[in-house]
Amino acid sequence: MTALSLFCQGNSWLHRLPAGPKLLGLALAVTGILLTSQPQFVGVELVVTMILYPLAHTPLRILWRNIRLLLPFLIIVIAFQLLTANWEKAATISGQLLGTVLLAGLVTVSTRVSEMLALFEKLARPLNRLGVSSYRLALVLTLTIRCIPMVAQAWRSSTEAARARGMRSGTWRVVVPVIVRLMRSAEALGEAITARGIDEDTAHDTDGQRVIQK
DSSP states (O other): OOTTTOOOOOOSHHHHSOHHHHHHHHHHHHHHHHHOOOHHHHHHHHHHHHHHHHHTTOOHHHHHHHHHHHHHHHHHHHHHHHHHSOHHHHHHHHHHHHHHHHHHHHHHHTSOHHHHHHHHHHHHGGGGGGTOOHHHHHHHHHHHHHHHHHHHHHHHHHHHHHHHTTOOTTOGGGHHHHHHHHHHHHHHHHHHHHHTTOSTTTOBOTTSOBOOOO
16 A cells, blocks of 8 residues: 555456446445435445455455544544434434445545546546646646645654654644645655646647646
8 A cells, every 4th residue: 555545456356447437336325325314224335335345355454444533523423413313313324424434445445546637637628628727637636645645744754753852742843844844845846847847738648648647
């Protein structure tokens, strides 16, 4: 799994499926989950979703990671629904939330970022008639995704440096080093883009189509 895309290497049926059908299937599955109003049916959908992880040759630690990250939100949702409604409503909404997140996570770990962005660029090509560059739009998405692990790495490095100096972790003094690291990374990224001449005129393949480099 890479820090950039969270892609988990594999050769399962889900990995081989193109990004377009995967996103369409995700949209249909999420719609079906959200339209289900009975907690028992939501529970069945949730179990099926969890079974898809081993069927797609995805490590169970990834399934647990996705559940663990959502646990604080689930606790808040369940507590609120128990106070304002009933346990059935709490079970239904929390199950729907968990099911949609797990499905989205499964698509994420089985699809490369380059495939996703190529699909987004293809879908955005009609915007070219309105003066919006689909290539530049995909490039912005690429840089946005790239910056997510960059921020996490900057925070982790600054926190470790603070601990080495005897400072408490999570202190406000870490904010300034993080900002400095991010500014340096952004400057280096801008210089790299400029040095490679990445623009709308140079990003073409041999057939004259725009392409996206991972």
